Amino acid sequence: MNKYLKYFLIFAFIVGILAAAVFFISSNSKSSITYETQKPFISSIEKKTVATGKVVPEDEVEIKPQISGIIEKIYLEEGAKVKAGDLIAKIKIVPNEQSLNQSRGRVRNAEIALNNTTIEYNRNKALFDKGVISSQDFNNLQLQIDQAKQELSNAQADYQIIRRGSAGGSATANTNIRATVSGTILEIPVEEGDQVIQSNNFNDGTTIASIADLTKMIFEGKVDEGEVGKLQVGTPLKISLGAVEGAELDAKLKFIAPKGVEETGAVQFKIEGDVEVKEDVFIRAGYSANASIVLEKKDSILVISEALLQFDKKTDKPYVELAVGSAEEQKWERKEIEIGISDGVNVEIVSGLTESDEIKQWNKTEPIKKGEEDEEGEEDSEESED
Structure with a gap:
């Protein structure tokens, strides 16, 4: 009886070991990965690049005064639409005292000279009528009196220009600042009471207003030197505006700068494109924009x-x-x-x-299951205790 019990125990022990091994292998084996x-x-x-920049008017005109003075009245506001010749502002002349005094003295000298020439002319005219002097001498006196009259007229006109800004007070007087082109007033950087300087050979003068046609806009942006060689004039652009959500405008590349500018270690080249403005989209000057450019396309x-x-x-x-x-x-x-x-x-x-x-x-990495995390945590803790 003991002999059979001994064999039974040995058999049960072997079966237990085999069962434990199977359980251990099955619990620690991983399923095969299927790709x-x-x-x-x-x-x-389509290989594309994006150029960042802004949308600006194609032509922007600055209106400057032809005479110095003080802004007396501003008739229009920024954003107003104007036509060429519309009155924008009026300047009050503050003449220079020295120039005004010199001009007044010139007028007085011209009057004195004319009076003296007139007396001489009247005296010699009586002699000419009696045949005492020749006609050549009398003609010289006639020329002198005509020149004296012209000099007085010129002196008086200069005096009026210095004093009032114009000689005759016509509608085109220099004191009236008018629009030189049609468009929209973008900016009026002066206020009533501000002093302005005239435009001349030595000074640009004070800007009274800037005017531009907002129906003719261009995109100004920059592209990297690694992509500028793939661009060609006439390449279509897609312009997206940051301020107008969902608006996308068509444009054509019209200019690529021949010289680059280094910015933050990279050479950038300026580009410009004509933008096709839609009637239902109002574009303000200076909107930030991105231009999508197709560098290469294969079908x-x-x-x-x-x-x-x-x-x-x-x-x-x-x-x-x-x-x-x-x-x-x-x-x-x-x-x-x-x-x-x-x-x-x-x-x-x-x-x-x-x-x-x-x-x-290639399959994506699968997340570790909760049970596997606990087992790995226990193993790590046991290793740290050892």
């Missing part, structure tokens, strides 16, 4: 998802892994390929693949 595949497909790729080409690419660590050449055999076997073969342009999502396949190839799709 999915993707096939190349025919699509189109009906073989592409794959860029996430399928791998790169050799030594040669940095691209390759993919192709399925060999059936999908259940999960066998893969490395295949080097040649790629072309990319838009960040898909990449062009120049050579190395066909539409029938099955490409290995």
Whole structure:
């Protein structure tokens, strides 16, 4: 009886060990990973760049005075639409005392000279009528009196210009500041009572107002030197405005700067594009904008998802892994390929693949389950105690 009991106990012990081993292996083994595949497909790729900048009027005109003085009255406000010739402001003349005194003295001298010439003329005219002097001498006196009258007229006109700003007080007097072009008043940087300086050869003068046509706008932006070589005049642009949500305007590139400017370590080139303004979108001068520019475009080409690419660590050449055999076997073969342009999502396949190839799709890392976290935590704690 003891002999059979002994064999039974040995058998039970062996079975227990085998059961424990099976349980241990099954509890610690991980399920095999199954990879999915993707096939190349025919699509189109556009390689784009974005230029940041702003939308400004094509032509902006600054209105400056032709005479110095003080702003007496401003008749219009910023944002008003004007036509060429509309009155914007009026200047009150504050003449220079020295210039005014000199001009007044010139008028007085001209009057004295005219009176003296008139007396001489009247005396010699009586002699000429009696035939005492020749006609040539009398004609010289006639010329002198005409010149004296002209000099007096000029002196009086200069005096009026210094004193009032114009000689005749006409509607085109220098004291009236009028619009020189039609458009919208963008800015009036002066106020009533401000002193302004005239525009001359040595001074730009004080700006009374700036006017621009808001129906003719351009985009001004900058692009990096690595992309400017791919741009051509006439390239279409898509302009998106930061201040107008959802608005997208069409434009055409019309200017590329021949010289770049270094900014924060990178060379930037200025570009300009004519913007097609829509009637239902009101654009203010200076809106910040982004221009989307298509640098390169290819239609009906073989592409794959860029996430399928791998790169050799030594040669940095691209390759993919192709399925060999059936999908259940999960066998893969490395295949080097040649790629072309990319838009960040898909990449062009120049050579190395066909539409029938099955490409290995790398699975995303799965999160660790709660039970596995607890087991790993216990193991870490035991190791730290040891």
